[in-house]
Amino acid sequence: MNLFFISSFMLTSLALFSLIYGNFLILNNLSIFLEYKFYGVNSADLVMVLLLDWKSMIFLSTVMFISGMVILYSSSYMAGDLNKVRFLFLVILFVLSMILMIISPNLISILLGWDGLGLISYCLVIFYQNVKSYNAGMLTILSNRVGDAAILLAIAWMLNYGGWNFYFYLEYMDKDNLMVFIGVLVILAGMTKSAQVPFSAWLPAAMAAPTPVSALVHSSTLVTAGVYLLIRFSPLLANTILFKGLMLIGVLTMFVSGLGANFEYDLKKIIALSTLSQLGLMMCILGAGFSNLAFFHLLAHAFFKSMLFLCAGILIHSFGDMQDIRFMGNSVKFMPLTCGIFNIANLALCGLPFMTGFYSKDLILEINLLTNLNVLSFFLCYLSTGLTVCYSVRIFYWSFISEFNFLTLLNLHDEDWLMVMGMIFLFVLSVVGGACLFWLMMPVMMVVYLPFYLKILVLGVIMVGAILGVLVNYFYIIVLARNQLKFLSFLGGIWFLPYLVTYGVNGGALGLGFSFKKILDLGWTEELLALNVAGGLRKLMGGLQVVHMNNLKIYMLIFVSWIFLVFMIFI
Template structure:
């Protein structure tokens, strides 16, 4: 029996999602978009308006966010049933979704900032939900990294004052060649990179795995990490050519770093988190090449199979008594057959197997990328990253499903939760069929791809090579044991995401320690001594002195009379 609050929000989100999907279909067919403005405050000549942008992109994205959120709420009722604060957890998820909706719908930077800050604040609360040392550290790293993007967005808002409005959609094309706009775009890029965890802000995304698995499923599919990509899509027409190249290089390095790190990782949730980071790099790289519609297409398909992938991983972890190490798993398909089917379909969709949803967006991105005139570095990194994606996917498949069972002999691994299976079953059909549906909706005119046979078959070779490497290395028992023994520094360097977490902690440590010293010496030191405390003591002394005159003592009266006579005769 579903919790009452879960049932209410599940029904509400599903109905809203279906309605918004139908509205997006109407807007795609009619090729229309609307901007609605509401006056929140009108005082003299001061007016505050709240704007809503209704176009096919915002409606379609919001329908996906609401549907995935409804499934996550349904899933959470069983996964979090032992929590005393389940209702508070559901309210936090609803607040999280509301912040994302505000960010999606708004063409105004001020209301975008409200949704942006709402995402950062609620994500911090959700990451520290379990309230242990690991959660606190991960939450602090997440919050401090995202604050950099918040400051960048505030700087962009202040620079937009030159144009007289924060509704950027109305004048973005007109002012795109102004010098001030380039500086604004730099701040927008920094904000998007912090939210979507691109280099050098990548360390917070795997750390955020300290949150409960339903939160990870929501965050890594359609809400927090996709906010940066969505912001770049909205501002895509204003980036200069040099900035596009810079974004391309960083996103490609993020793809390569996360793909390489996932092959050395043994934590189930972190492997899937690093795959999210790799796919975000892929979206931003094709966006940097000018194809924002392809980036949005992959954003939607990726949201479906990544949400289900996390839910399957959560079901496995739930049955393995919260064990997340893939070395203890094996032969899961015998004990959890339906979850294994769902997991493998999502994994193959991530790899781009025809004709799952991930294939339509990923194959189109790769072939469109291959048609561009880029240098060898870009192509090598891009194709290697594709191969690494397949490599860690099949390595994960080997460890969890095909190798020997290494968990405790006294176990109760089975599929007993109907609620979790039903919630995953709601998504599996979309993972299979939604790619082709979205392709015909977003691209009514098919994209013509013309490639030589060697380029056409190149990605197939990289995929086969990745499958072989992933299967072979997992046979060692401890992945890459040869490298781990003879070249431990390389495996440690790769698994730790090129030491970005240490750099991030150092960057956070020194400002925080400096702030503590300044607080002790200034706020609680000199400023306290010569500031409020000094003023307080002066007021006490003066009030005590003047209080003497109100006590009506004869000696005080005589003393004042003498002083007055002396002043009258000698100082007049």
């Protein structure tokens, strides 16, 4: 337990220092490069380069603060687990990998942090050792290997420039064909790590990990690494056809995940699909060329999303590890503090005015109106925003208002002060964090001039989404209780992406392997080769064994034969 407290305190202290230092860098408009030379042989130097600018320091403070709160929460959540020390070390290694990735302007050191995230996320997803966790872990790590391969190819192509510090080449090599190819590989890597379509299947599957890990992964570490990498490469790729395609993919991811969350019953998977929707929004505005806005939403989203997962963990604990929202009714009477914090986080996610999510989401949606956005992307972007409110209302209804549908003999209550303390700090940031970040990152007032009906369009979409959420719940109760429509499995299953990336990719190889087994291992090949050869060898070994068991007689016979042979030669 002391290890949890010490780790939490150190991370929180480092987060405060990083925030102060980031403010200093913003005010003085500074970026600091640190180089450490390990050794040099002739003209070849092995140098570690670190980039400390305001983006990396502010992001570091967010990652370390949320990690500190999650570890404090875990000290109570994982108290009864036999492997809690292993869990703590894995989480710390996970955070260190993310820190290495954040402060690296060099593709080699980025790959070290990138691969560290992938490997340790696999270890955390399979932490509860069962078949479901194993399958989810394999899907997670194999999906991320596509992005790892893309980074490795980008490293190979950057040999043409004489160094891997990509930061030096972004501004001056943007018209170079090799750099454009590297940009394509980086976009592929960012899409896999941030689970954009068609790589979205691993994100809901990764919910097999413990809930504190989900809070960390889905707020500020694993899934945000791809967005952060693309933000770093945005000077190279801005205003190119590649970013236009990324914007369309982001909008499609928003729509697919928002629709899927409205047909999902697993509480953690609903919040995971919500994360996927927000990642799509980040990719959309990043593709439009506004990297600072994408970074702003990345930070704001981290606060309330981590709090959502921590509240979900308390709900799941209280309901005897049950994650189905249909069994969670009327919990507001038993755990008012948890439900209150959960709903505040939901309101911040929906973009309620003057909450953390409002400052970034409202600005992103209004800036989208000023860009050359086509009608399809515009429609899907605003529709997905309405779907966010829709599934938030759905969670609110099923978890807190509907009838209590679980066991009667159940002790529901708010958890101990350790778990609540971690949530309280994130609760404060979910309320005021957006305003503070807005003042910090955009000291000059930004005014978006729009006609009145476009200005209130975001508010109208939120209202329509809330009404739709109520209607969808009514539709569930009246219709789906009698008729389970197969079309819903298509909508709720992220458009069959989990089946396509598992059976679609592995099905052919597994079928071929089964055919080989049937023909070779269990067919005539085994009969003709294995059994016949084995039978012949068995007979030969039997004859040799007879020889070995008559040693004396054989030796005497050989001796007599040898004497007879000598006698015949010399006579």
